[in-house]
Amino acid sequence: MEAFLYGVSLQWKLDIRSRTLLTTCYIVPLLFFGVMGGIFTSVMPGAEQTLIQSMTVFGVTMGALIGLPPSLVEIYGSDIKKVYKANGVPLCLGLVLTTISALIHLFIMSILIYILAPLLFDAVIPRNPAAYFTSLVIFILVSLGMACMIGLGVKEQAKTPMFSILIFLPSTMLSGIMFPVEMLPEAFKIAGRIFPASWGYRMMIQGKFSLENLWPLLLMLAVSAAVCIVLLKKVSRR
Amino acid sequence: MxxxxxxxxxxxxxxxxxxxxxxxxxxxxxxxxxxxxxxxxxxxxxxxxxxxxxxxxxxxxxxxxxxxxxxxxxxxxxxxxxxxxxxxxxxxxxxxxxxxxxxxxxxxxxxxxxxxxxxxxxxxxxxxxxxxxxxxxxxxxxxxxxxxxxxxxxxxxxxxxxxxxxxxxxxxxxxxxxxxxxxxxxxxxxxxxxxxxxxxxxxxxxRVGKHYDIVIRTEEGTQNYESDNIGETLLNLLAQYKEAGTVITDIQVNRGSLEQHFMKIAKGE
Missing domain, CATH: 3.40.50.300 (P-loop containing nucleotide triphosphate hydrolases)
Incomplete structure (x- = not known):
């Protein structure tokens, strides 16, 4: 347990030293929040009602899908995995540590938005903070699950941004955070439902748990966990 | 052990x-x-x-x-x-x-x-x-x-x-x-x-190092020889040079290096 906790704290520090994660988990989401928060609340009446949720969904989706896969490719696409194996460290440790660390970073970024949005843009604080933060954690976990599939499935570091953006763009564009889903054509509405961002956003703005929004996220989490186990086995044989 | x-x-x-x-x-x-x-x-x-x-x-x-x-x-x-x-x-x-x-x-x-x-x-x-x-x-x-x-x-x-x-x-x-x-x-x-x-x-x-390269330098130039029986070859060469009246200025006898032996075996020679 001591080794595991040291591993988590070390991974946290490594992520801070890594400019990629710092940029994708903090700098870009918070800059986006600073700019778009001002624009949304100026041009869209009522945007302050859902500003915290929409900016958080954007930041989490970006931090997870674009920030996490390079860290995983660094471990599993290189000789690091051999060093882990040779020194008796379980191969899943890299995946677990990077995921926990990313969860903490994304949660901190979300808290910053939660605190700053009402101060800067008069954003409305969610009615039920407990339900909101629980929904947030579930949404972060599902997004990280998707990111893990990219990180373990793609062998080359150069190809990860392409796969990440392929999921990131439709996730944010079709989730309803930029404009109401009702404005989208039916096909795009349906397509948007295969990404966690639309379900996470719905759950976070409802401020309560409903099975209708929760089960798709839990299903995605279960599928990504199963796929990651298969990919991890494949990677260990590679 | x-x-x-x-x-x-x-x-x-x-x-x-x-x-x-x-x-x-x-x-x-x-x-x-x-x-x-x-x-x-x-x-x-x-x-x-x-x-x-x-x-x-x-x-x-x-x-x-x-x-x-x-x-x-x-x-x-x-x-x-x-x-x-x-x-x-x-x-x-x-x-x-x-x-x-x-x-x-x-x-x-x-x-x-x-x-x-x-x-x-x-x-x-x-x-x-x-x-x-x-x-x-x-x-x-x-x-x-x-x-x-x-x-x-x-x-x-x-x-x-x-x-x-x-x-x-x-x-x-x-x-x-x-x-x-x-x-x-x-x-x-x-x-x-x-x-x-x-x-x-x-x-x-x-195992593989019985082969020798011999270099003999005289006032007239340098001669190279190879031998698998170093003692006999050297005695014969010295006798030949003495008989011809040639003055030997230097003699080098090289046994193949471990690296050469390794390469021979590694390449299946």
């Missing part, structure tokens, strides 16, 4: 390519044993099968003792500091890093440097330190001095001698014949998936 490693009829193929065609050898307690071979001979595959990092097709590998592994191509997260890696791996192995070993390998000098900032030699030393953290009985070193400068090689050789003196069993794969000759008790040469030679460096010289 106690056998620490026993390999019997070890076979390994990658798809259609047979890399190991049935290896048999053993390594004794306290021995420094070298695995030699040209590139692609199967040294790293053999080591990785022994280390448990690679599955083999058939045969048996018996390892008696705790192992430490320094890989040929190894890496760590680029932002991890040297000492953080030492602490992480020692915690994971439920051991405390041996400060004397850390100091002997000079890790203190770059303890706070991140992995990407380390030189090749510093990385090699760090990976050796990680391999030694669990106080292993058997240490696998895959080309430990590749890419090191003269000073780095000397420091690493010194460390290997200390480990041998401490009774550790060391199996190393190398290309460097001088290194092998000065460090190792026995050598196995891999050629085309089989062991083509196993024995001491002296035995290797004896």
């Amino acid at each position: 106690k056998k620490r490693i026993q390999i019997h009829d070890l076979k390994k193929s990658y798809q259609d390519r047979v890399v190991l065609k049935g290896l048999d050898f053993c390594v004794y307690q306290g021995e420094v044993f070298a695995l030699l071979g040209i590139n692609g001979a199967g040294k790293t595959t053999t080591l990785e099968c022994m280390e448990g990092l690679r599955d083999y097709d058939s045969g048996s590998v018996d390892i008696d003792g705790r192992i430490g592994i320094q890989l040929q191509s190894a890496s760590l997260p680029e932002h991890i500091k040297a000492m953080e890696a030492v602490v992480l791996f020692s915690k994971w192995n439920h051991t405390k890093a041996d400060q004397a070993m850390i100091s002997a390998l000079g890790i203190d000098a770059f303890a706070d440097k991140q992995y990407y900032q380390l030189s090749t030699g510093q990385k090699r030393r760090l990976h050796l330190a990680l391999a030694l953290l669990s106080s292993p009985d058997i240490i696998f070193l895959d080309e430990p001095t590749a890419g090191l400068d003269v000073e780095g090689r000397a420091a690493l050789h010194e460390q290997i001698r200390k480990l041998k003196a401490a009774g550790k069993t060391i199996l190393l794969a190398s290309h460097d014949m001088a290194e092998v000759e000065s460090l190792c008790d026995r050598i196995a040469i891999l050629s085309e998936g089989r062991i083509a030679f196993i024995g001491t460096a002296w035995e290797l010289n004896e």
